[in-house]
Amino acid sequence: MSHSLGEWTGLRGKFHAWFFSTYTRKIMELLIFGNYWSSFKKESARRIRHGNEMVLDIGSGSGNFSLPIARKMKQGKVCCLDLSLEMTDFLQMKARHKSLQNAIRILNCDASETGLDDSSIDWVVSGNCMHEMPHPEKILAEVYRVLKPRGAVFIVDFMDWHGFHAGEAHGPYSVQQLSELFSEAGFKNVSVEKKRHFVVGIAEKV
Numbered sequence: 606m607s608h609s610l611g612e613w614t615g616l617r618g619k620f621h622a623w624f625f626s627t628y629t630r631k632i633m634e635l636l637i638f639g640n641y642w643s644s645f646k647k648e649s650a651r652r653i654r655h656g657n658e659m660v661l662d663i664g665s666g667s668g669n670f671s672l673p674i675a676r677k678m679k680q681g682k683v684c685c686l687d688l689s690l691e692m693t694d695f696l697q698m699k700a701r702h703k704s705l706q707n708a709i710r711i712l713n714c715d716a717s718e719t720g721l722d723d724s725s726i727d728w729v730v731s732g733n734c735m736h737e738m739p740h741p742e743k744i745l746a747e748v749y750r751v752l753k754p755r756g757a758v759f760i761v762d763f764m765d766w767h768g769f770h771a772g773e774a775h776g777p778y779s780v781q782q783l784s785e786l787f788s789e790a791g792f793k794n795v796s797v798e799k800k801r802h803f804v805v806g807i808a809e810k811v
Contacts, residue, residue, distance in 0.1 A: 626667040626699065641761045641800045645670065645730075648759050648807060653677045658727040661751065662686060663716045663744065664734025668696040668709075674730070675700065675708035684726070686712040686719060717743040721751045729758040736762050739773035745790035752810040758792070760806045764799060778804050 652658065656679030662671045665685035675683045687693050693711045700706045714720060717740065729748050735741050748758050763777035780797045783806045787795045792808035799805075 626669065626695070641803045641805050644800065644805045644807075645732075645759065645761070648728075648757075649674060649677070652728040652757060652759075653681075655679070655681075657681045659725060660684065661719070661721065661726045661729045661748075663729065663731040663748075664737075665696060666692045666732075666734075668699055670730050670732050671696060671709060672699060672703065672705060675705040676703075678705075678708040681727075682708055682710050684710045684712050684719075684721065686714065686716055688713060688715070717747050719747055719751060723750055724753045724756075726751045727753055727756050729756070731758075731760045731762075733762055735760055735775065736777050737774045739775065741775050741786055742789065745786055745792075749790050749792065749810055754810060757807060757809045758787075761800075761803055764802045764804050780804055 653660070653674060656677055658678075658681040660674050660681070660683045662674070662683055662685050665671045665683075665687045666689075668675075668685065671683045671685045685693060685696055687696075690713060693713060696709070697706065697711060700709050712719060716738065729752060735744070738744055745758075752758065760783065762783070765777040765779045765782070780799055783804050784795055784797045787797070787806060787808040791810070793811040794809040795806070796808070797804060797806040
């Protein structure tokens with residue numbers, strides 16, 4: 606499932622920012638594709654223990670991962686990275702509504718050049734975004750750089766079952782593809798599994 610940036614800008618971007626944050630969209634995803642939320646909640650409980658952690662959400666969209674993590678924060682922050690201003694504007698509006706604005710930081714930049722300090726992030730998450738990236742290896746190299754030792758990355762994306770692939774985007778992943786990308790970037794303790802029509806990958810910087 607690949608999109609141009611135009612899908613996430615202008616009026617279309619504003620619509621998607623709203624729609625992707627609705628319960629209707631989440632129920633559709635659950636019924637049609639399967640449930641990866643149990644894996645996300647399990648890892649979130651494991652990685653966010655004190656509320657002072659620093660988290661990076663790549664392709665944060667309107668905050669489906671970012672805001673649940675932000676609720677756990679005391680002094681920590683979630684860096685919400687997305688090129689779409691429409692998405693991050695909507696995310697900020699939701700954060701203010703939930704009094705979570707102090708727990709997030711917006712990054713409208715390329716995921717391979719975050720500008721974050723070396724070894725500054727405890728946990729990196731990415732939901733249904735990596736398939737749109739033409740060079741996922743560059744993004745994982747950046748993830749490895751910004752992660753603290755013993756930090757971890759959690760990626761969920763579409764399973765390579767429908768053959769969607771457009772332009773320069775990577776497209777959906779197989780379990781083997783995502784596993785190899787993690788290993789080539791230097792990650793250890795790699796675990797990638799199929800969750801119906803999704804792949805869920807977890808890896809650590811040792």
